[in-house]
Amino acid sequence: IAGITQAPTSQILAAGRRMTLRCTQDMRHNAMYWYRQDLGLGLRLIHYSNTAGTTGKGEVPDGYSVSRANTDDFPLTLASAVPSQTSVYFCASSDSAQGGADTQYFGPGTRLTVL
């Protein structure tokens, strides 16, 4: 593989269910991010990780959790899904060694519908 992969591509989920969105990158980037994209709104940062073993909260972290056990993987978990979490979720990564705000590279996205 080359770049960032996400799974699943799309998912319909019943409210209250637990769901993990997967993200894997093979570029050896230090930083990884999870965004949600909703119609009429800009990308909103959910959680981020500047390096393996560390994570931080973004603009809209409530209802989501992440882990960063290694450089390549950055899963996003919805503990108990609610309809307002219906969105398109993008994972991204950047080589934070460049300093400043780095160019971010995006995965293909996961379209999640919570009913």
Next chain:
Amino acid sequence: GQNIDQPTEMTATEGAIVQINCTYQTSGFNGLFWYQQHAGEAPTFLSYNVLDGLEEKGRFSSFLSRSKGYSYLLLKELQMKDSASYLCAVGDSNYQLIWGAGTKLIIKP
């Protein structure tokens, strides 16, 4: 608060030139990015400005004025494949990107 403003939608003709504006108010400034996003796809990187002035890359150019909190993306010799949304993003004082809602560009033959 932090804010990125760009027009919601623009229409242009194939072969013409279009300028997409972006104004921003952020806590700190660590670069301005433009991304292209085709419908149903992921955003892809187009350009990066950190100093004032014009950056040219083929048919696409991006301009930045930090004192005015203003940038534009200039697309020349428009092609039908340029129909997409164009996202403006600014790096804030925490080196996180703040994103505009995007400008949907419609190209007509």
